[in-house]
Amino acid sequence: MAVISYREALNQAMREEMDRDPNVFVMGEEVGHYNGAYKVTQGLLQRFSERRIVDAPIAEMGFAGIGVGAAMVGLRPIIEFMTFNFSLVAIDQIVNNAAKIFQMSGGQYNIPIVFRGPSGPAVQVGSQHSQALESYYAHVPGLKVVMPSTALDAKGLLKSAIRDENPVVFMEGETLYNTTWEVPEPTGGADDLIPIGVADIKREGKDITLIAWSKMVWTCLDAAKVLAEEGIECEVVDPRTLRPLDVPTLVESVKKTGRCVIVEIGWPVAGFGAEVAYQMQRHCMDSLDAPIERVTSDDVPMPYAKNLEDEVQPQVKDVVAAVRRALYLE
Amino acid sequence: MGRVRGVVTASMTTPDTKRVEHEDSHELVETTPAELGPLYRQMLAIRRLEEASAKAYSQGKIGGFLHLIIGQEAVCVGAVAAIEQKDYVVATYREHGHAYAKGVSARAIMAELYGKKTGVVKGLGGSMHIFDKATNFLGGYGIVGGHVPIAAGAAFASKYRGDGAVTLCFFGEGASTIGGFAEGLALAALWKLPVVLICENNQYSMGTPVYRSLAVEDVSLRALAHGMPRDRFDGDDVVKVKRRIAEAVERARTTGEPTLVEVITYRFRGHSMSDPGLYRTKDEVEEWKRRDPLNRCRQRLLDVGMPEAELTAMEEDVKAEIEDAVKFAEESPPADEYMKYVVKE
Numbered sequence: 001m002a003v004i005s006y007r008e009a010l011n012q013a014m015r016e017e018m019d020r021d022p023n024v025f026v027m028g029e030e031v032g033h034y035n036g037a038y039k040v041t042q043g044l045l046q047r048f049s050e051r052r053i054v055d056a057p058i059a060e061m062g063f064a065g066i067g068v069g070a071a072m073v074g075l076r077p078i079i080e081f082m083t084f085n086f087s088l089v090a091i092d093q094i095v096n097n098a099a100k101i102f103q104m105s106g107g108q109y110n111i112p113i114v115f116r117g118p119s120g121p122a123v124q125v126g127s128q129h130s131q132a133l134e135s136y137y138a139h140v141p142g143l144k145v146v147m148p149s150t151a152l153d154a155k156g157l158l159k160s161a162i163r164d165e166n167p168v169v170f171m172e173g174e175t176l177y178n179t180t181w182e183v184p185e186p187t188g189g190a191d192d193l194i195p196i197g198v199a200d201i202k203r204e205g206k207d208i209t210l211i212a213w214s215k216m217v218w219t220c221l222d223a224a225k226v227l228a229e230e231g232i233e234c235e236v237v238d239p240r241t242l243r244p245l246d247v248p249t250l251v252e253s254v255k256k257t258g259r260c261v262i263v264e265i266g267w268p269v270a271g272f273g274a275e276v277a278y279q280m281q282r283h284c285m286d287s288l289d290a291p292i293e294r295v296t297s298d299d300v301p302m303p304y305a306k307n308l309e310d311e312v313q314p315q316v317k318d319v320v321a322a323v324r325r326a327l328y329l330e
Numbered sequence: 331m332g333r334v335r336g337v338v339t340a341s342m343t344t345p346d347t348k349r350v351e352h353e354d355s356h357e358l359v360e361t362t363p364a365e366l367g368p369l370y371r372q373m374l375a376i377r378r379l380e381e382a383s384a385k386a387y388s389q390g391k392i393g394g395f396l397h398l399i400i401g402q403e404a405v406c407v408g409a410v411a412a413i414e415q416k417d418y419v420v421a422t423y424r425e426h427g428h429a430y431a432k433g434v435s436a437r438a439i440m441a442e443l444y445g446k447k448t449g450v451v452k453g454l455g456g457s458m459h460i461f462d463k464a465t466n467f468l469g470g471y472g473i474v475g476g477h478v479p480i481a482a483g484a485a486f487a488s489k490y491r492g493d494g495a496v497t498l499c500f501f502g503e504g505a506s507t508i509g510g511f512a513e514g515l516a517l518a519a520l521w522k523l524p525v526v527l528i529c530e531n532n533q534y535s536m537g538t539p540v541y542r543s544l545a546v547e548d549v550s551l552r553a554l555a556h557g558m559p560r561d562r563f564d565g566d567d568v569v570k571v572k573r574r575i576a577e578a579v580e581r582a583r584t585t586g587e588p589t590l591v592e593v594i595t596y597r598f599r600g601h602s603m604s605d606p607g608l609y610r611t612k613d614e615v616e617e618w619k620r621r622d623p624l625n626r627c628r629q630r631l632l633d634v635g636m637p638e639a640e641l642t643a644m645e646e647d648v649k650a651e652i653e654d655a656v657k658f659a660e661e662s663p664p665a666d667e668y669m670k671y672v673v674k675e
């Protein structure tokens with residue numbers, strides 16, 4: 001077991017999958033000579049050459065589309081968005097082409113492609129560069145949406161995403177790249193993979209279930225530590241994949257604890273947490289001891305000033321307060 | 331004007347498939363101390379403002395991305411000198427200089443970078459998003475190319491209302507591959523919108539040199555397919571920039587015709603504060619620094635007869651202005667009203 005960073009885990013996943021399958025290639029801005037804007041593709045150009053690590057100019061719509069076309073006829077592209085904010089320029093290719101071609105073609109052309117890159121609020125970069133867009137993609141049938149919170153999950157899930165026969169929107173946490181986790185050495189077998197669509201219990205507890213993904217898992221784990229000091233045991237469940245969503249694992253936890261707080265860093269209205277809340281009340285009605293709580297960012301574009309930026313996003317204190325509400329402690 | 335309107339200027343070049351060499355930039359454009367003095371002052375103030383913000387950034391007082399325009403000052407200063415107060419400016423995330431040239435104060439810019447309530451957008455936007463209605467500065471935008479249609483839209487409104495205003499739109503050569511640029515250009519040409527599209531070709535898009543991002547390195551050639559006038563020249567001399575942009579502005583104002591102008595320039599620093607710029611050699615950077623447009627402007631000012639003492643006094647004045655802006659930013663209260671401007675009541 002080695003302790004590696006989330007960044008390194010992603011790099012290893014791509015490296016291993018590219019070694020394994022010559023049809024896998026990476027395309028995006030600054031992925032080669034610059035070694036990635038966030039250094040996720042560090043060293044890949046040296047190893048795989050310009051044929052397979054393709055530096056693209058600023059043309060997200062164009063290179064996302066090139067990925068879709070190449071995937072139709074047998075390649076397995078990994079399209080890197082420098083950040084997911086710029087995927088909005090390419091969303092037509094993702095939603096109208098990648099997600100639909102398999103069904104539109106009557107099942108003849110599947111699209112094995114990964115769209116990946118950093119996502120979620122970053123630090124003091126203002127509203128156009130700091131936002132959570134997973135709810136946009138989770139809305140779309142035909143896509144899979146993966147949001148790993150740890151280096152371990154990042155590696156196993158990215159390998160699965162690359163091998164998947166469908167378009168996978170793989171959203172990395174922009175502020176998670178330096179986080180570390182224990183990751184086993186690859187065996188070359190199936191246990192190197194983490195299957196898409198399987199949730200993971202990040203902390204066990206009996207009193208309340210916290211459901212969160214990506215960076216918010218860390219916030220929930222911190223909140224759970226604070227609450228443990230008061231004797232409140234939180235179970236932190238990380239779906240890891242928003243689409244498909246592992247409803248049974250979430251339901252099992254909520255039935256066990258009877259209470260649920262859903263924490264997401266996106267905006268509240270039509271945020272993915274609303275769908276999770278629906279699923280939990282639908283399946284756990286008889287076990288719930290309190291209304292399901294949601295914690296989200298405030299309903300505003302992200303401000304630049306640090307003090308406001310912190311205030312807008314879910315913080316440990318907000319999660320603690322929601323837990324206390326769900327336990328009728330205030 | 332006839333059907334084919336590609337304007338042939340002295341600097342018109344053939345398509346390049348190799349790296350572009352500069353045209354000789356040492357031909358002198360006539361000027362006077364009265365004209366050049368204020369331009370030099372603006373360029374110097376922008377240089378000092380950028381240096382002060384770099385310092386504050388390294389002290390952790392400014393956060394996020396900070397893209398400096400050091401080395402390119404002659405472009406925004408010269409271009410904005412060619413327009414009037416009522417004209418609009420639309421720019422990128424590298425826009426402190428453009429905003430200053432359009433009339434936004436150093437205080438308001440610096441306080442914004444500090445995330446203070448007194449910032450030009452109240453601490454909500456930061457470095458990349460300066461907007462100022464009072465000076466018709468329509469914004470700094472963070473998504474590459476997305477602002478080109480916005481500039482065309484402002485020009486559309488000017489044509490619609492017949493208000494005679496012209497819009498200047500600034501972007502980098504890296505933006506010339508994205509759809510927003512292609513579509514903005516096409517519509518501006520089709521509808522003859524009074525906009526001057528100014529490509530600041532600083533030869534790098536982040537770490538990517540032009541020869542790895544453009545099949546043909548001459549961005550101005552894109553105008554030809556749309557029957558749009560174009561120009562292309564070296565951006566070291568602020569007066570030359572002013573004159574050449576003035577031609578395009580005049581054309582826009584009198585005929586409604588847009589122009590695509592490419593100005594060759596160079597940024598001395600990395601793409602942003604976090605970029606060490608390892609993709610270019612020291613020699614290359616030094617070579618460009620030797621032709622620093624700011625030094626060149628200063629020398630020219632002396633050559634055309636501004637007394638050294640007057641110049642020094644101006645420089646002292648700029649120093650004081652920027653120190654005051656930093657002090658103002660330091661002492662201003664923190665930003666506080668983030669829920670207020672989501673929708674207008």
Ligand SMILES: Cc1ncc(C[n+]2csc(CCOP(=O)(O)OP(=O)(O)O)c2C)c(N)n1
Pocket residue numbers: 029058060082086089424472473474475501502503504505506532534535536601
């Ligand atoms: C659509 C989009 N893709 C990528 C980025 C990230 N990015 C910001 S600036 C930049 C380089 C732009 O280069 P250029 O247009 O030449 O302008 P310069 O920075 O040189 O002034 C990139 C890739 C972005 N902001 N928007």
Ligand SMILES: [Mg+2]
Pocket residue numbers: 502503504530531532533534535536
């Ligand atoms: Mg550039």
